[in-house]
Amino acid sequence: MLIRNHVFFISGGASGLGAACARRFAAGGGRVLLADVNAAAGETLQAEIGSQARFVKTDVTSPESVAAAVEIAARDLGGIHAAINCAGIALGQRVLGKDGPHDLEAFHRVLKVNLLGTFNVIRLAAAQMSKQPAEEDGERGVIINTASCAAFEGQIGQAAYSASKAGVAGMTIPIARELARFGIRVCTIAPGTFDTPMMGTMTPELKQSLVSQIPFPQRLGRPEEYAALAQHIVENRMLNGAVIRLDGALRMGAK
DSSP, rough: OOOOEEEEEETTTHEEEEEEEHHHHOOOOOOOOESSOHHHHHHHHHHHHTTTTEEEOTTTTTTHHHHHHHHIIIIEEEESSEEOOOOOOOOOOOOOEEEEEOOOOHHHHHHHIIIIIHHHHHHHHHHHTTOOOOOOOGGGGEEEOOGGGGGSOOOOOOHHHHHHHHHHHHHHHHHHHHHGGEEEEEEEEEEEEEEGGGGSSSOHHHHHHHHHHHSSSOSOOOOOHHHHHHHHHOOTTTOOEEEEEEEOOOOOOOO
């Protein structure tokens, strides 16, 4: 699928990985819908990108909120040709910590945003894509999800985060198989440690510990590198059902 003259629905599109995708796709001639709960950041990025961007305040855990954003993309921008799921939250909490057992509501919140929120966007974006005219090879759309290397080697304190991201990785192939009959591809990117606002929740010591475990390049990933891979997935029609690690060969230690 080409970038030019196509519409990209980006959850978590106001900052970090999502914002990098928005800038890249807009620069390539696409139109972007920034779906995010952060109105200030979303409106700022919309102003930066200009007429090719539309910000819609969106809560990915709400069926009504996402449905409204999908409708705006279809009505005002011309459809949804790719959906990139970048909305997510992180949590560091031990199962048995100094203050007692892991807070169950906190665990539920991470699953709700990262896993249920991703699926909510998938199902509603796919419904819109399925109604659109088919392009070359019968393609109607592309869905890109964001997992994490923590889906495979979660650290101590990442039970909730790892579970949510493992769920995203795990549902990639069954959804890709199901949506194939509509000409909709589904892939997931599993980033390592990237320089995003989510990293701001970590201590400098933890950041340095993670960076020191990366074989090469030994630095934080750049959001632009995620966006470059997202673009390649959009453009390479044979990429489907894959979970692609983007982590500099990082295999995280226990802590």
